[in-house]
Amino acid sequence: MLPVQEIYQQLVTTLQSDPITLLQAPPGAGKSTWLPLQLMRDGHFKHIVMLEPRRLAARNIANYLAQCQNETVGQSVGLRIRQETKVSVNTRLEIVTEGMLTRMLQNDPELSGVDLLIFDEFHERSIAADTALAFALESQAALRDDLTILLMSATLDSERYQQFFDCSIISSHGRSFPIDEIYIPIKDESRWLDAMASIIKQALVEQTGSALVFLPGQYEINRVQQALSDLPANCHVVTLFGEQDKASQQASIAPAAKGTRKVVLTTNVAETSLTIEGIRIVVDSGKRRAASFNLKTGVTELTTQSISRSSAIQRAGRAGRIEPGVVYRLGSKQTFERRNSHDAPEILSADISQLLLEAKFWGAELTDLSLLDSPTAQQIQQATKLLQMLEALDNNNKLTPLGTRMLSFGADIRLAHMLMKAQQLEPQMPGIYTLAAYLIALLESRISHAADLSLALHSQHARPHPVFKQQLKFWLKRLKLTEVRELQTTYLALLVAFAFPDRLAKKRGNGYLLTNGAGAELNNEHWHNEDYLAIASMGGQKGSRIFAAVAFTPAEIEDELTHLFTAQTRCEFDEKTGRFIHQDEVKLGAITVTSQPSKHPLDKSERAKAWLTLFQKQGFELFNEQSDSEQLLIRMCLASNLMPEQFPVITKQSLIDDAQLWLGAFLEDIKTLEQLKKFNYFNALQSCFNWQQQNALNDLFPLRVSVPSGSNIRIEYQLDGPAKLSVRMQEVYGMISTPILAQGKLPLLMELLSPARRPLQLTQDLAGFWQTSYREVQKEMKGRYPKHFWPDNPATSVATSKVKSKSE
Incomplete structure (x- = not known):
């Protein structure tokens, strides 16, 4: 049962x-x-x-x-x-x-x-x-x-x-058949692949039946297959992975012929819901190839990762489907137990553009859906930007008619966009729709091909790989097209731009700048003299290596992708030359296509934006030293931190980030960098608080405090630590306690000075000082300053701001 x-x-x-x-x-x-x-x-x-x-x-x-x-x-x-x-x-x-x-x-x-x-x-x-x-x-x-x-x-x-x-x-806790576990530790984890063949051979010697071997991908499968070429004649090595044709997959799943054994080298395609007759040995590398989305480049990279314990249990289960089995795990039991309990859900590390588009068509926002795990704001922002570039969402993030058709097309949304645009353009660009079919067949076949897409397509057209041929047949039939004797690739760059508008690139220094703002590596083998590339495939360790692309010029794509091009005026201050840059530019995403001196006069608002940009780079250090303004900044930050119920959130960084809101209007009349450096930002900064908050700030965090001598002494505030009041000791005779700041939430450190303004004592408890340490100070000061007033009871004595002595 x-x-x-x-x-x-x-x-x-x-x-x-x-x-x-x-x-x-x-x-x-x-x-x-x-x-x-x-x-x-x-x-x-x-x-x-x-x-x-x-x-x-x-x-x-x-x-x-x-x-x-x-x-x-x-x-x-x-x-x-x-x-x-x-x-x-x-x-x-x-x-x-x-x-x-x-x-x-x-x-x-x-x-x-x-x-x-x-x-x-x-x-x-x-x-x-x-x-x-x-x-x-x-x-x-x-x-x-x-x-x-x-x-x-x-x-x-x-x-x-x-x-x-x-x-x-x-x-259900029962298992059909028991599974023994054998752990094979290795000394050098980096050479795990070299150990796999010997572990498989060991398992075949120690056990009966056929073996299922889990490896990350086709590269590792090919390596291990070569290393098993010396197995006995009755042991047949076969492969099983997702990109195989149906016939090859079925042959790999079929039971071994009588009197023979089978070694099936597979990926995690066989991890779940699959029974291969005769398998009673599982050899698990503990590795998988997992997709990881690079938010910066917009590229999904395949990386080799350790599987979770739950995946390892699933893999081991393949050995106990029809009889008792055994699993050989690469690595020690301690290493196994340190793995994560479950794999991270794909939604947290993937491109969510398809999900976002599905939600729009469903009539919901992502936040409305009952998702076990929610994507990050950065993922949503990146996906929204891509969908706008693909014309699936408009500038108001509303689903477009084209976006609706892309979803129902039944293909990757990038490729669906390419095919639909190609079909639309076929009357004025004969052959573009057929070329699109050949391109999608190349991209979906995932076969190895030349980096230059034009060369790759011509090569496949002349001598097609079986997988490419199968994909091409499917797409030609679906799109109701026929094969062509001669393949024209005139519109190839435009097609790539339709599918990958975020991967259009311009040569920049030793690399390329992509429309999405990310960088790509310079390719030393191709496109030496080309300024622009339309990239169909990229990845690598940092997601920046170009695998497949075609050269283009902006003029080739501008008419059909006008929404990607924007005209703007750039105004910024060049710190190196000390001059304003005021240029009219055409931008392709982050790429500057053309730039020339602006024909329009420089107005105040543009200049203010340039100053703000400079301020956001340099922060408050841009301005010359201004004690009152700097103290106001510190007092406001302290008020925000210590009394958040009364004051808005203020930090140095938030003020820099939101400079447009409080500083922009004050910079419109500043014309030179020297003027900017001398600008007193006190009033601008003060405007971040309303009138009531400004009064409360002055009451709770006063800039000066009156002492018994009649002097108003300045308080020096700091972001970390107590405020400080430096005052001559004679001026605070008669003061019985330390002044209170911020309702007692901010301590005040009193620095009591000699007549010559040299430090005598630091205290946060003036009353305690008068009763204790003052006696020693009095004794020393009477000897050093005999003509000055050093009373026996300073807490009740009359303060003085005069230097000359005063009789008791």
């Missing part, structure tokens, strides 16, 4: 009563296969849709379940994945991938006819799954109170999810 069968009745009862349920069951428990099929057979739900994160798993589960029904896929069990849909009026259980479920919800928010949504392997937490779940929750709450949602995984962060969804959790 499968473990999930033991909790089946409990699960059914919960599903029939609760809107959302969590199911936690170990790998091999039957939750992805037996459970949905049994729910369909028992008629508990009319139409079930189960989401699978990976196409390979979705296709194999659909095929397996259809075989269990003695049917082909498309009858009672259906399949919806990209480039492949098999459903009919008889379909009652659909296996779909993440993007397909989002499209189903967008096209029909009520999900008419569907009464159970299953999210399998929910621990993977892809953006697409988070998006689909957020939409499903809204649909359930507003439109379909009869829609049931089931979240399933072997390694759910169950406590957190249960609290977020306020739902029941059902756990």
Whole structure:
């Protein structure tokens, strides 16, 4: 009996009563296969849709379940994945991938006819799954109170999810077959790949059956495959990864022939919801290739990372699906236990432009959606800017008609924008639509090709790679186009600009400046004499290496991408020359395309903006020393910090950042740098407080304090530490205690001076000083200044500001 069968009745009862349920069951428990099929057979739900994160798993589960029904896929069990849909009026259980479920919800928010949504392997937490779940929750709450949602995984962060969804959790603790764990420590972590072949060979010697080996990507798969060339004749090495064609994938999954063993080198495509017959050994490198979005360059980079413990458990589970198994883990058990419990959700480290556009089409802001984890403000800002460049959002961040069509196109939104613009331009630019089909086939095939896109396309046109040929066939059929004998690449740069407007670049020094403001590395092998590049692919360690691009001139793209070009007047002060720069410029994002002396006279507001820019670079150090203004700045910062309920938030940095609000109007009449340096910013700074706050500041943080002698002595304030009052001792005779500042929240340090204004005593407790240490000071001062007044009881004596002595 499968473990999930033991909790089946409990699960059914919960599903029939609760809107959302969590199911936690170990790998091999039957939750992805037996459970949905049994729910369909028992008629508990009319139409079930189960989401699978990976196409390979979705296709194999659909095929397996259809075989269990003695049917082909498309009858009672259906399949919806990209480039492949098999459903009919008889379909009652659909296996779909993440993007397909989002499209189903967008096209029909009520999900008419569907009464159970299953999210399998929910621990993977892809953006697409988070998006689909957020939409499903809204649909359930507003439109379909009869829609049931089931979240399933072997390694759910169950406590957190249960609290977020306020739902029941059902756990199945049994395992179909036990799995032994063997840890293989290595001395040099950097040489982990070199150790993999020997670990595989060790496992094949020590164990029976076939092996599934987890590696980060195709590069590592190829390296290990070469190192296993000396295996016995009955051991066959095969590969399994996402970019393979369907036939190759199926061949790798098929059981080994009788009397032979199989070593399947795979990526995390085989981590979940996939059973390969005969596998009872898992060799886990503990590594994966993960996408990491670089906010600065706008590039998604693939980096090799250590997997979490939950992913390692999922991988090990592949060994115990049909018989007892064993997992060989690279690294020590201590290293394993130090790993994160779960992988970070994709939404926190990815490009969220697709999610943002989906939310706009759904009619919601991201903050309105029930997302387990919310993207950062920087991610939202970057995505919004890109969607505006792609014409999917207007300047008011509203969804455009083109943005709506891009979403429904069923391709990456960048490439969808390119294809739609190409189709629109085909009448006046013959051949551009066909060229777009060839370009998207090249980009989506992910094959190795020349860095110059024009050369790469001509090469594939002449001698096509099988994967490119397959992609081209798909796109030509979908776009209703035909192959061409001669490929014209005249409009190639324009097409790249349509898809990657944020990666147009201009040569700058030893590199390139991109329209999004980021930098790219200079390529020493290509484009030596080209000033501009349209970049289709870049990445590397810092996300700045150019992998594929084509040269262009701004004139080639300006007419069709006018929204990317802006005319502006630049006015700024050049510190090196000591002169104003006043230029009329045409900008392509952050790139300056043309610049010439402005034809317009320099007005006060432009000049003030230039001064503000200079101030924001240099801060208050720009101005000459001004004691009163500097003290006002410190007093205002202290008031903000010590009495936030009475004064607005003020810091030096906030004043610099918001200089336009309080300083700008005061700089309009300043014409030279010398005038600016001499500018007294006291009144401008004081304007940050209203009249009542200014009066309160003077009462609580006075600039001067009256002492018994009649003098008004200046207080020196500092941001860190007490305020300081330096005064001759004779002037505070008769003062019985230290003055109070800021209702006692700011201490005052009194520096008592000799008649010659040399420090005699530092105290924050004047009353205590008169009663204690004063006697020693009196004795010494009478000897040094015998003609001056040194009373025995200074707290009750008359103060004097005179230098001459005074009789008692």
